[in-house]
Amino acid sequence: xxxxxxxxxxxxxxxxxFAVAVAVLGVVMLIATHAALAxxxxxxxxxxxxxxxxxxxxxxxxGVLQAVQERDRTPGALDYGLESPAGxxxxxxxxxxxxxxxxxxxxxxxxDKTEVERLWAVALPDGHxxxxxxxxxxxxxxxxxxxxxxxxxLCGIVALGGLGGYWLSLGVxxxxxxxxxxxxxxxxxxxxxxxxxxxxGDDLDQLGSTVNRMLDRIAALMDSLRQVSNDVAHDLRTPLxxxxxxxxxxxxxxxxDARRTFEASLDDLDAILQTFAALLRIAQIExxxxxxxxxxxxxxxxxxxxxxxxxxxxxEGGRALLIEEVGPxxxxxxxxxxxxxxxxLVENGLNHTPxxxxxxxxxxxxxxxxxxxxxxxxxxxxxxxxxLFDRFYRLEHSRSTPGSGLGLSLVAAVAxxxxxQVSLYDAAPGLGARVSxx
Amino acid sequence: MKLLVVEDxxxxxxxxxxxxxxxxxxxxxxxxxxxxxxxxxxxxYDVILLDRMLPGVDGMTILRTLRSSSVRTPxxxxxxxxxxxxxxxxxxxxxxxxxxxxxAFAELLARVNALARRPPSQGAPTVLQVGDLxxxxxxxxxxxxxxxxxxxPREFQLLDYLMRHTGRVVTRxxxxxxxxxxxxxxxxxxxxxxISRLRGKINRGxxxxxxxxxxxxxxxxxxxx
Numbered sequence: 203x204x205x206x207x208x209x210x211x212x213x214x215x216x217x218x219x220f221a222v223a224v225a226v227l228g229v230v231m232l233i234a235t236h237a238a239l240a241x242x243x244x245x246x247x248x249x250x251x252x253x254x255x256x257x258x259x260x261x262x263x264x265g266v267l268q269a270v271q272e273r274d275r276t277p278g279a280l281d282y283g284l285e286s287p288a289g290x291x292x293x294x295x296x297x298x299x300x301x302x303x304x305x306x307x308x309x310x311x312x313x314d315k316t317e318v319e320r321l322w323a324v325a326l327p328d329g330h331x332x333x334x335x336x337x338x339x340x341x342x343x344x345x346x347x348x349x350x351x352x353x354x355x356l357c358g359i360v361a362l363g364g365l366g367g368y369w370l371s372l373g374v375x376x377x378x379x380x381x382x383x384x385x386x387x388x389x390x391x392x393x394x395x396x397x398x399x400x401x402x403g404d405d406l407d408q409l410g411s412t413v414n415r416m417l418d419r420i421a422a423l424m425d426s427l428r429q430v431s432n433d434v435a436h437d438l439r440t441p442l443x444x445x446x447x448x449x450x451x452x453x454x455x456x457x458x459d460a461r462r463t464f465e466a467s468l469d470d471l472d473a474i475l476q477t478f479a480a481l482l483r484i485a486q487i488e489x490x491x492x493x494x495x496x497x498x499x500x501x502x503x504x505x506x507x508x509x510x511x512x513x514x515x516x517x518e519g520g521r522a523l524l525i526e527e528v529g530p531x532x533x534x535x536x537x538x539x540x541x542x543x544x545x546x547l548v549e550n551g552l553n554h555t556p557x558x559x560x561x562x563x564x565x566x567x568x569x570x571x572x573x574x575x576x577x578x579x580x581x582x583x584x585x586x587x588x589x590l591f592d593r594f595y596r597l598e599h600s601r602s603t604p605g606s607g608l609g610l611s612l613v614a615a616v617a618x619x620x621x622x623q624v625s626l627y628d629a630a631p632g633l634g635a636r637v638s639x640x
Numbered sequence: 641m642k643l644l645v646v647e648d649x650x651x652x653x654x655x656x657x658x659x660x661x662x663x664x665x666x667x668x669x670x671x672x673x674x675x676x677x678x679x680x681x682x683x684x685y686d687v688i689l690l691d692r693m694l695p696g697v698d699g700m701t702i703l704r705t706l707r708s709s710s711v712r713t714p715x716x717x718x719x720x721x722x723x724x725x726x727x728x729x730x731x732x733x734x735x736x737x738x739x740x741x742x743x744a745f746a747e748l749l750a751r752v753n754a755l756a757r758r759p760p761s762q763g764a765p766t767v768l769q770v771g772d773l774x775x776x777x778x779x780x781x782x783x784x785x786x787x788x789x790x791x792x793p794r795e796f797q798l799l800d801y802l803m804r805h806t807g808r809v810v811t812r813x814x815x816x817x818x819x820x821x822x823x824x825x826x827x828x829x830x831x832x833x834x835i836s837r838l839r840g841k842i843n844r845g846x847x848x849x850x851x852x853x854x855x856x857x858x859x860x861x862x863x864x865x
Contacts, residue, residue, distance in 0.1 A: 479825075507820070510794060512830055515832075538724065538821075538822075538824075
């Protein structure tokens with residue numbers, strides 16, 4: 203028989219093992235008590251025989267004869283017999299047994315059943331033979347009492363074990379069935395289902411909460427994926443439509459400049475691909491896989507590289523890009539992502555400020571390393587701060603400046619990957635963005 | 641130049657082969673990994689363009705097989721996987737350069753040319769010269785027509801890279817990666833700004849232009865005609 207339920211199978215195995223142990227114990231007990239009883243049985247017969255032989259020494263043959271006759275009649279006592287040296291029975295009903303000297307068995311028919319007696323025969327000094335015996339049934343009866351007791355215990359154990367195991371397995375099975383039902387519901391597409399976890403915190407509860415954590419993570423990833431696909435669908439539709447319209451218009455008017463159309467279309471396509479790449483990158487960062495590649499990096503080194511690289515372009519655009527740093531600021535992180543994060547913050551500052559503005563990059567080291575990019579431009583309304591990190595969100599007045607609305611989303615993603623807090627503040631005038639590392 | 645294109649997508653493969661032929665190269669095309677491995681192992685090519693994801697034997701396997709059988713042909717990995725890990729894996733397996741789809745053909749051509757004429761790594765020259773422009777790598781000194789020119793470290797790196805690729809087109813992406821170690825594309829025109837500053841410094845007075853802009857592709861440093 204194949205038992206499908208693990209708990210029931212365990213209960214069965216456990217009960218069987220326990221029953222076998224009890225049976226072994228029973229056999230050992232039986233052997234031991236049997237040996238002890240048999241020993242006691244023999245000792246009693248031999249003691250009686252010795253007492254009678256003693257009687258012979260004191261009282262002579264007549265004394266023994268009298269004692270044998272007397273004792274043989276007493277109910278519940280041992281059985282006796284006395285033979286003459288010639289073998290003639292003198293007294294006691296064992297006198298007919300013709301027992302040899304030493305130990306021997308003697309069968310007596312009583313009605314329809316045969317009783318076996320164990321006999322001990324000794325020769326008295328004058329040649330008379332004295333026989334003392336007892337019914338073996340006394341020992342056997344005790345054997346069967348012990349055996350019966352153990353058999354009863356065994357039955358009880360098997361019954362209790364079986365029932366208890368079944369009852370226990372029902373409980374566990376119910377919990378497994380509940381988990382299985384939740385898993386079924388999830389695989390049918392309902393990702394909000396969670397395993398029931400009780401207060402006890404036992405193995406199944408721990409398994410349940412591990413599975414729940416896994417499901418939370420999967421749900422978060424799914425959400426992020428759904429978000430990305432929605433964003434792609436939503437935000438790529440506009441430039442793709444523009445591209446389509448441009449090509450349609452060019453096709454409709456035969457004298458249009460094909461070259462210029464192609465160039466403009468390629469620019470559109472590049473912009474689309476860039477948006478696409480940015481989205482994928484954000485999704486990749488949010489996936490968290492890059493955390494495995496963290497090394498020690500110096501924020502001030504990164505800041506110096508970015509400021510040095512962007513200062514000439516800023517200058518050409520009529521803005522100043524400056525750095526304020528106070529010594530090294532080492533953290534564990536991804537150099538490339540941190541660089542890109544700072545580049546995005548700096549570009550944000552440069553692109554959303556009027557000519558003549560100053561963008562400052564401030565690096566703080568020590569116990570609380572941070573990167574701050576602050577400009578003295580028009581800033582942003584405080585109630586918009588949180589939304590600025592959403593994908594594709596752009597302030598009303600900045601819709602005319604180039605940009606995808608993904609820059610700060612990437613900043614947020616990189617900061618989150620590094621366990622850093624990113625916050626915007628009013629620099630009065632201007633906007634400050636600070637990334638504080640743990 | 642003799643090139644091998646290992647690309648399973650029929651449309652992309654054909655387009656690549658035709659465009660490379662138009663650019664004056666001899667091109668073989670393998671549409672799956674097994675053919676690619678056979679051709680790459682048998683023939684002698686100047687550059688192999690290897691798609692990373694192929695049916696049958698995949699690109700990374702081909703790469704490792706070729707490198708372990710001491711085929712030293714420069715290999716450009718062309719792929720749609722642009723994770724850092726993918727890039728590192730590709731280069732560590734013996735790839736010489738890595739180009740992420742979609743790409744501009746000019747970018748591909750520039751990289752193929754850069755790979756084909758890459759000088760052997762040992763015994764790199766310490767002094768580079770193009771026309772009357774001279775760059776001493778060890779002394780970090782730049783002179784034009786014997787006159788000393790002071791340039792900043794980043795501009796020096798830029799010039800150094802352009803000089804090492806004299807006569808070949810280098811793209812914005814290649815410069816961003818080589819000079820700034822940026823593997824992403826900033827919106828700001830930092831390459832253009834640095835190139836224009838560098839030009840301003842090395843073209844004093846009426847010196848002929850050395851750094852030429854190649855429309856739609858990038859830049860090329862070459863001797864004036």
